[in-house]
Each structure stands twice: as C-alpha cells, then as structure tokens.
Amino acid sequence: MTDIAEAVRTQRLVKRFGQQVAVGGVDLVVPRGSFAGLVGPNGAGKTTTLSMVTGLLRPDEGAIHIDGLDVWRDPVAVKARIGVLPEGLRLFxxxxxxxxxxxxxxxxxxxxAEVExxxxELLRVMDLADSADKLVVDYSTGMRKKIGLAAALLHNPRVLFLDEPFEGVDPVSANTLTEVLRRYTASGATVVFSSHVMDLVERLCDWVSVMSRGQIVAQGPLDRVRAGRSLNEAFLGLVGARGDGQGPGGEEGLSWLGATSA
Amino acid sequence: MAGRDLGVNDSGFGEDARGPGADGPAASGSTPAPAPAAGASSSGAGRVSPWIFVRLKLRLVAGNLRGNGVRLAGFVFTVIAALLVAGLGFLGLAALRFAPDDVAADVGIVLFSGFLLVWAVGPLLAFGLDDTLDPSRLSLFPLRTGQLAAGMFAASVTGVWPAATLVVMFGAVVGLAAGAGGALLGVVAVLLQFALCIVTSRLVTTSLSGVLRTRRGRDVLAVSVLFFVLAAQLPNLLLNGGFSADPAAALRSLASVLRWTPPGMAAHAVTDGGLVAVAELAFLAVLVLVVGRLWIAALRRALVTPDGSTEGGASSVRNSRGLLARILPDGPLAAVATKELKYARRDPRGRVGWFSSVAVTGVLAFSLSQGEGAGGIGLAVGPACLGAVMIGLQSANSFGIDGRSLWMNAVAYGTGRDWRTDLAGRHLAVATIAAPLLGLLSVVAALLAGNLAWAVPAALTAWGVLGVGLGIGAVTSVLVPYSVPDRLNAFTGAVPGQGGIAFVASFGAMIGGGLLSLPVTLPVLLGLTWVSALAVPYGLLLSWAGRRLAGDLGFRRYPELVGAVSQSG
Incomplete structure (x- = not known):
C-alpha cells in the first residue's frame, strides 16, 4: 500500500499512441492537501497524464493510486473522491x-434537495447566478470554466484535477476561480492543475511537477524546484530551453525578419 | 498541421509575402473594396497556382487518415461506394443508347438537373466535412480573391465524389451523343455542367457560411435538413400515390419543364450535337462565369464579415421539471432520462432525428397503404413496426449525441451497473416519446388499412419491436460507437472518417433488430394476432438483456467508448 499522505501517486505510467510515446514512465506524486501545479511545454504529456489519472484514458503500463486506492482496480471509491475538469471545455x-x-x-x-x-451556492460564488438558466452553449470561455469547476466541485471531492483551468479566462473570472480553489485547498483538499502560465503556478501552488517529453523532470515543493530563481527560469532550464532571455537560435537565422531588413 | 504540411512554404506564399508591392491588390475584382487578405499585404501572390490547393486538399485527406485504421476503413468504404456509383452510373447512362431517343434525351435532362440540385444542397448539409471549403481559414493568406476562388474551385473538384460525378456524367456522352461532333460537344457540355455544379455548390455554401457560423443559423439549417429528408421521400409518394399511372408521360412532362434549365440545356446539347448545342454551350459557359463571379463576390464579403457566433443575447430556458422527473425517484436514472428528453427538444440533432423518423415513417405508411395488394392486418402492423425500427435505429448510437461531454458520465460511473442505469435512462426517454407516437401511428395505419381494431395488435407489436431495437441499440452503442458531428450532415451522421463505423452500427442494429423481431412480427403478420400480446414482454426482455450486456461491455471499454464519441467533427 502506498503512503496515505499522498493524494496522488503514479508508478511508471506509460501511454503510447501508435509509434509516439506520449507519456514515458511518469511517477507523479502529489502530497495530500497541496495545491499542485503540473507544468510543461505543449506536448509534454500533461493532458494525457491527467486523463489517465482521472480514469478517462487507459494507461498502457503503470499504476495510479489516489488516496491509496487504485484508479483502475477500485473505480467506485476513486470516482467518488475525485473531481475533474478536462481540457477543451467539453460540457453538455x-x-x-x-x-x-x-x-x-x-x-x-x-x-x-441537497444538489439544488x-x-x-456554487452559482452564486462563481458569479453565474444571472446566467444560470442560459444554455451552456451560449456561455463565454470564462463562464464555461467556472461552470465546469462548479460541476467538478459539486460532490465535494477530495482531489480535484483541472486541465488548463485558466486558459482563455478573463482576469475577473480567473480571480473567482483562484479564490474558490484557495478556499477549497485551505480545508485540506488537494488540487492538481496543469498550466503553462508560470506566474500563476508560482503564485498559487505550493507543489510543482515539471513535465517534459513525457517524463517528470522535477517535482517537489515550489521553493525546492525553483531553487532561488523564478519558476519561469527554473522551468526553461529544466525543459532544456535557453533560460537566459535570448531568443531561440540567438543571432543566427531569421536575419530577414524585422523592419530593418531589405 | 504545420506549414510544411499545407504545402505552401516551398511554393510561394513565404517569398511573395515580403516582396514589395508588386501588382496591386485584388486585380481580378470589379468592386472597389478588396478583401483585407489581399489588400493588407499589397503584394502580388501571382505564383500561387490552384495546384497548391489541390495538394492542400489531398494532404488534408491523407492527414485525416494517417495512423487511424478505422478512418482508413471508412475512407476505403467511401472510395468503394464512389467507385460503384461511378461505374454503375456510367454504365446506366451509357445504356441510354439502347433506349428510344426521346426517352433517353428526357432521362438525360432529368438526371442532369438532379445532379445540379444534389450539388447545390448536398455540400451545404455536409458543411464542415471538408477543411478546404471554409474560406475564413484562408483569409489571412495574401491571396487575391480571384486566386482564392480558383484555388477553392480546384480543391472542390479534388475529391472522390466530384470524380464520381464526372465519370457518371461522361456516361451521358456515351449514351446520348450523336456522332463524333456530338461526342466532342458532349464532352464540353459535361465539363461545363460539372463546373456549374461545383460553382453553384460553392456559391451556396459561401453565401451562407456567415449564417452557418452562428449557432442559431446552424440550428435552423439543421432542422431544415428535414425538408430534404421529406423531399427524398417525394418520389416514393408520387409513385405510390397513384400520381401517375404512366411513368413515361410523367418523365416527358418533367423533362419538358427542365429542358430550359441550365442542366437541361447541357443534357440537350449532348443529344443535339448541332448548332443549337453550340449556342446552349455558349450560354452555359457564360452562366458558369456569372455564377463564378457571384461566388467571388460572396467570398469577398464572407471574408470581411465578422463571425456572428457571439452576437445577440442568449435566451434563458424554462427552469421546469418534466413529468418524468416528478415520477422517477431521484438519481442517475432520472437525471439521464430528463437530460435526454431536454436534448431531444433543444439539440437540433435530436429534433432532426425525431422529426425525420416520424416523417419517413408517416410517408412510408401512407405510401404502403396506397399500394394495392393483399392488404389485411399487415397494412396496419407493417407501418407501425417500421416506425418502431426507425426510432430504434436512433438508439443504435445512444452516446453519440452526448459526444465530447460523455466524460462527465464516465468520471461518475464506477460499475457496469451504472452504465446499465444510464442506458435505461436513455431508453426510458426514448420510450416516453416513442410509445404514444407508435400508438398514434398504429391508429392511423389501422384507419388507413380499413379496420380500427387492428390498431391494438399493431401498437403492441410496434412496442415490442421498439424494445428489441433498443436492446440491440444498447449493444451497438457500446461496441461500435461513433461521433455525431456538431454540424449537421444529412448523409452519414458521423464525423469525417467514421462513416464506415456509423454504417456498420446502423446496419448491424437494423439487421439484428429485424432478426430478433421476427419471433413476434412474423406470426402477427401471418395472422396469429394473439402473439402480439407477447410482443411487449418480449421487447422488454430483450431491451433488458441488451442493457445488461451493454452495461458490462460499456464499463469494460468506457475509455475507448468516450474516445470514439469524442472525435471532433
């Protein structure tokens, strides 16, 4: 049995799509009660990992435990414990x-009665009370993320998985979302969300997992991962991009680009 | 798909875009306001040939198939179907040579008109199937409108169905042309007719593309598919309704009307092969150019008209609880059933599904009752059962309409039993609408058949058949699920590449349902009316068995199920 102090633990999680290895042996660990950020460049395998952890995608290899329960062996108990907001705003x-x-x-x-x-309350807190009787198809991006989060929170899950919850969300809605999530984690629940907005992760999270090319390249408390630098610098260093502020390729290439060229 | 895949980097856009203003904007246009795409860059894009669009289209098709066996199978199926249509159509038209000359000419005229009609409305219903059709995706490239039009035209003719159409129409040259001169003019006529088909279809889609990008527009259009569903039944009605005892006379009168339409003139030109034909072809050529010019104008307007999808205030829905929600105990069953009922009402796809089932059944029932024959109880039971089959077929892909939202159910369900309950909710919703409907249909059919008492066995049998259909549908829903596109498509009801699967699912459901219905339908049709009393229990049993099987299967493969219905269309 895994250490129950961990809300999420995966072991050697692997997913391939044809020839391509989307997730190549991920050991994701998230301590209970943390506000965890899963960061990585596009295509690093964040969404694939979250889909497998939430039981929406069958892993090729590896095991996933949530609160010590195997996601694929004990789905009833796990599904009652987790709330999910997948990527792409797919709602009814x-x-x-x-x-x-x-x-x-x-x-x-x-x-x-309890549901109602x-x-x-959720509609009020999410500032959706005025739009509560409008069809979701007519909602804006921010409203959709908020109603998605409300739906994910409704059954009071212990662990919440959010895939890019802040993507395309206006600052006001983003503020509402973060307030709700802060309150939620303050009560001891766990939030895992993926993002590539480093500032946001730095501001919200106390635990960070960095993914690159289907692997976890760093994982731990925020301060340990960033090690004195900004999270953005640490991240660029970890995923192998140049973190020194120079553009890709520096001075070579793209010589024609810009107003001064012929 | 990266720039390399689009096949544009190496052939012009990149270089031309930075060339200092070459030959000015929108040289081909007659109106003063050029499309911003062309105007803003003020660069000549002279070297962009339509060939690039053809390659773009081919790459899109190929890219769609890459690494996906199912889509590949669907594509192969489409190609085979198109080959069959092309081959049979060609032979059929060529065989007109053996028909009397005037009949052959009339058939040619009617068929050519039919082709134009199909091309005008077909792509509209299938809007969104084809990536190169949406001009807004190309609006930022520095293309003059004329180039864009030429390119879109080239892309439009690149495809399985355009090729098949062309082949079929060349059959007319073989079947109708008089002499060598006629054959020569015939080839020109066919090419012009083909161009007219393509240009007209593009004009229609482009003029409506602004409307099609709003939700309301799509909803309206979705429901308008019904008219085409009904129109497809029209010949059936006419033939069976005793409209014309003499098909030859009907053909002649129809052809005489269509004779002076452009496609009629094209067909006539093929048969004529003389000076009249030359004049007709000249007219057609002018018409193609005019329609083409209209299309360019529409294209230019479409590119600068804002996307209206976010306009307008959204209306609220009534926050009421349906009857079902009040009767059923709280829980997933009630949740799914009420949600399904709301979707049948609010989702255009739901509305279309129901209306077309009912309409097709009504028309078939009516035409069946008009035909003379044995008559008897079959005239009441037959249409009712047919209606049950049509409605049951809608459930052959129960999760399709949920599509990308199905994850919400998947993250809540932890057992096969949950999936079974879900299916039961869906069946309950279908039955809530279908049971009274089938009852009504039975009464109508019985009245038409001449004996109201037949309504009772007809309704009972139809309910039984519906149960069987739902049971089979539950199994196909989990075994061969497919995505239903958000945008409507009257032809396959599946997203690109999944047409084959959709075909298997509905065909399997139809055959399976038909076979399993035989134990009740056959005795009733043969006169053992009392068997209909067993139909409802039988149907309930089979739908229960179907749900039981499908619940466990569905739970075992739900990630695949969610994946299959979540393909983007």
Missing part, C-alpha cells in the same frame, strides 16, 4: 448552467 451544451449542475449531482446519487442547494 444544451443544458443550462443550473441543469448541468443538477445533472451532475444526480448522476452521483446526491439527493435532489449546493448548485445555488
């Missing part, structure tokens, strides 16, 4: 925000 478009929440709650067997009360 033709339900209103309120209906979407109540659908989610009922699907998980929460009594209707929770939905009402």
């Amino acid at each position: 478009e033709r339900l209103s925000g309120r209906e979407l929440l109540s659908y989610n709650g009922q699907l998980r067997g929460i009594p209707k 009360q929770r939905a009402e």
Whole structure:
C-alpha cells in the first residue's frame, strides 16, 4: 500500500499512441492537501497524464493510486473522491448552467434537495447566478470554466484535477476561480492543475511537477524546484530551453525578419 | 498541421509575402473594396497556382487518415461506394443508347438537373466535412480573391465524389451523343455542367457560411435538413400515390419543364450535337462565369464579415421539471432520462432525428397503404413496426449525441451497473416519446388499412419491436460507437472518417433488430394476432438483456467508448 499522505501517486505510467510515446514512465506524486501545479511545454504529456489519472484514458503500463486506492482496480471509491475538469471545455451544451449542475449531482446519487442547494451556492460564488438558466452553449470561455469547476466541485471531492483551468479566462473570472480553489485547498483538499502560465503556478501552488517529453523532470515543493530563481527560469532550464532571455537560435537565422531588413 | 504540411512554404506564399508591392491588390475584382487578405499585404501572390490547393486538399485527406485504421476503413468504404456509383452510373447512362431517343434525351435532362440540385444542397448539409471549403481559414493568406476562388474551385473538384460525378456524367456522352461532333460537344457540355455544379455548390455554401457560423443559423439549417429528408421521400409518394399511372408521360412532362434549365440545356446539347448545342454551350459557359463571379463576390464579403457566433443575447430556458422527473425517484436514472428528453427538444440533432423518423415513417405508411395488394392486418402492423425500427435505429448510437461531454458520465460511473442505469435512462426517454407516437401511428395505419381494431395488435407489436431495437441499440452503442458531428450532415451522421463505423452500427442494429423481431412480427403478420400480446414482454426482455450486456461491455471499454464519441467533427 502506498503512503496515505499522498493524494496522488503514479508508478511508471506509460501511454503510447501508435509509434509516439506520449507519456514515458511518469511517477507523479502529489502530497495530500497541496495545491499542485503540473507544468510543461505543449506536448509534454500533461493532458494525457491527467486523463489517465482521472480514469478517462487507459494507461498502457503503470499504476495510479489516489488516496491509496487504485484508479483502475477500485473505480467506485476513486470516482467518488475525485473531481475533474478536462481540457477543451467539453460540457453538455444544451443544458443550462443550473441543469448541468443538477445533472451532475444526480448522476452521483446526491439527493435532489441537497444538489439544488449546493448548485445555488456554487452559482452564486462563481458569479453565474444571472446566467444560470442560459444554455451552456451560449456561455463565454470564462463562464464555461467556472461552470465546469462548479460541476467538478459539486460532490465535494477530495482531489480535484483541472486541465488548463485558466486558459482563455478573463482576469475577473480567473480571480473567482483562484479564490474558490484557495478556499477549497485551505480545508485540506488537494488540487492538481496543469498550466503553462508560470506566474500563476508560482503564485498559487505550493507543489510543482515539471513535465517534459513525457517524463517528470522535477517535482517537489515550489521553493525546492525553483531553487532561488523564478519558476519561469527554473522551468526553461529544466525543459532544456535557453533560460537566459535570448531568443531561440540567438543571432543566427531569421536575419530577414524585422523592419530593418531589405 | 504545420506549414510544411499545407504545402505552401516551398511554393510561394513565404517569398511573395515580403516582396514589395508588386501588382496591386485584388486585380481580378470589379468592386472597389478588396478583401483585407489581399489588400493588407499589397503584394502580388501571382505564383500561387490552384495546384497548391489541390495538394492542400489531398494532404488534408491523407492527414485525416494517417495512423487511424478505422478512418482508413471508412475512407476505403467511401472510395468503394464512389467507385460503384461511378461505374454503375456510367454504365446506366451509357445504356441510354439502347433506349428510344426521346426517352433517353428526357432521362438525360432529368438526371442532369438532379445532379445540379444534389450539388447545390448536398455540400451545404455536409458543411464542415471538408477543411478546404471554409474560406475564413484562408483569409489571412495574401491571396487575391480571384486566386482564392480558383484555388477553392480546384480543391472542390479534388475529391472522390466530384470524380464520381464526372465519370457518371461522361456516361451521358456515351449514351446520348450523336456522332463524333456530338461526342466532342458532349464532352464540353459535361465539363461545363460539372463546373456549374461545383460553382453553384460553392456559391451556396459561401453565401451562407456567415449564417452557418452562428449557432442559431446552424440550428435552423439543421432542422431544415428535414425538408430534404421529406423531399427524398417525394418520389416514393408520387409513385405510390397513384400520381401517375404512366411513368413515361410523367418523365416527358418533367423533362419538358427542365429542358430550359441550365442542366437541361447541357443534357440537350449532348443529344443535339448541332448548332443549337453550340449556342446552349455558349450560354452555359457564360452562366458558369456569372455564377463564378457571384461566388467571388460572396467570398469577398464572407471574408470581411465578422463571425456572428457571439452576437445577440442568449435566451434563458424554462427552469421546469418534466413529468418524468416528478415520477422517477431521484438519481442517475432520472437525471439521464430528463437530460435526454431536454436534448431531444433543444439539440437540433435530436429534433432532426425525431422529426425525420416520424416523417419517413408517416410517408412510408401512407405510401404502403396506397399500394394495392393483399392488404389485411399487415397494412396496419407493417407501418407501425417500421416506425418502431426507425426510432430504434436512433438508439443504435445512444452516446453519440452526448459526444465530447460523455466524460462527465464516465468520471461518475464506477460499475457496469451504472452504465446499465444510464442506458435505461436513455431508453426510458426514448420510450416516453416513442410509445404514444407508435400508438398514434398504429391508429392511423389501422384507419388507413380499413379496420380500427387492428390498431391494438399493431401498437403492441410496434412496442415490442421498439424494445428489441433498443436492446440491440444498447449493444451497438457500446461496441461500435461513433461521433455525431456538431454540424449537421444529412448523409452519414458521423464525423469525417467514421462513416464506415456509423454504417456498420446502423446496419448491424437494423439487421439484428429485424432478426430478433421476427419471433413476434412474423406470426402477427401471418395472422396469429394473439402473439402480439407477447410482443411487449418480449421487447422488454430483450431491451433488458441488451442493457445488461451493454452495461458490462460499456464499463469494460468506457475509455475507448468516450474516445470514439469524442472525435471532433
């Protein structure tokens, strides 16, 4: 059995798509109660990893434990414990925000009255009360992320997985999202979210896992990972990009680019 | 897909874009306002040949297939279907040579008109199937509108179906042309007719592309598919409705109307082969140019018209609880069933599915009842069962409409039982709509058949058949799931590349459902009416068995299921 102080632990997680290895032996660890950021460049395998951890994609190899429970062997217990907001805002478009929440709650067997009360509070906190009866298909990106988060929180999960929750979100909505997530982790619950906005991760997270090319290249408390630098510098160094502020390739190439060229 | 894949870097755009203003913007245009794409860069893009668009299209097709066996199979299936259509169509038209001359000419005229009609509306219904069709994706390239039009035209003719159309139409040259001169003019006529088909279809899609990019526009268009579904039943109605006892006369009158339409003139030119034909071809050529010019104008406007998808205030929905929600106990079953009912009402795909099932059934029932024959109880039971099959077929891919949102169910369900409950909710929703509908249909069919008492066995049998259809549909829904595109498509109902799977699913469901329905339908049709009393329990049993099987199968392969219905269309 794994150490129960860990909310998430994967062992040698592997996923291939044809020839391509999307995730090549990932050991993701997230301590319980942490606000964890999964960072990495595009194509590093963040979404694939999160999909496997949340039981939406079958791994080729490896094991995943959430609160010590195997995701693929004990799905009932795991699914009751996790909340998920996948990438790409895939929601039931033709339900209103309120209906979407109540659908989610009922699907998980929460009594209707309880669902309605929770939905009402979530809609208010997310600043969606005015749009609660509009169809999700007509929501803006920020509203969709918020209703998605509300749906993921409705059954009060212990661990929350969010794939790029802040992508394309306006600052006001982003602020609402972070406030809710802060409150949620303060109560001892765990949040794992993927992002490539380093400032945000630095501001919110106390635990960081850095992925590159399907591997975890660094993982630990925020201060240890950034080791005195800014997270952005540390990140660029870790994933093998030049962290010295120079552009790719420095002076070579692209000589024609810019207003001064012929 | 990177720039290299688009095949543009090595052949012009890159270099031309930085050349200092060459030959000015939009040289081909007659209106003063050039598209910003061409105007802003003020560079000549003279070396961009339509060939690039052809390669772009081919690469898009190839890229769509790469590393995906299922899509490849679907593509192979499409190619085979197109080859069959092309071959049979060609032979069929060529065989007109053996028909009497006037009949052959009339058939040619009607068929050519039909081709134009299909081309005008077909791609509209399938909008979104073809990446090179949407001009807004190309609007930032420094292309003059004329080049864009030429390129889009070239891309449009690159494809399996355009090629098949061309081959079929050349059959007309073989079948209709008089002499060598006629054959020569025939080839020109066919090419012009083909160009007209393509240009018209592009004009229609381009003029409507702004509308198609708004949600409301797509919703409206989605529902308008119904008219085409109904139109497809029209010949059936006419033939069976005793509209014309003499098909030859009907053909003649139809052809005489269509004779002076452009496609009619093309067909006539092939048969004529004389001076009249030359005049007709000249007219056609002018028409192609005019339509082409209109298309260019529409294209130019489409490129500078903002995307209206975010305009307008969204309306609220009534926050009411349906009847089902009040009756059913709290829980997933009620949640899924009420959600499905809302989707049947709110999602255009749901509406289209239901309306077309009902419409097709109604038309078939009506035309069946008009035909003379044995008559009897079959006239009441037959249409009712047919309706049940049509409705059951909608459930052959139960998760398709949920599509990319299905993860929400998948992250909540931890057992096969949960999936079974989910399917039960879907079946319950279908039955809520279908049971009264089939009852009504049975009454109507019985009235038409001349004995109201037949409504009872008809309804009972139809309900049984629906149960069987749902049971089979549950299994196909988890075994051969496919994505239903967000944008409508009246032809396959599957996203590009999954057409083959969709075909297998509905065909399997139809055959399986038909076979398993036989134990109840056959005795009833043969006159053992009392068997219909067993139909409902039988249907319930089979739908339960189907859900039971499908629930476990679905749970075992739910990641694959979610993946299969989440393909983007």
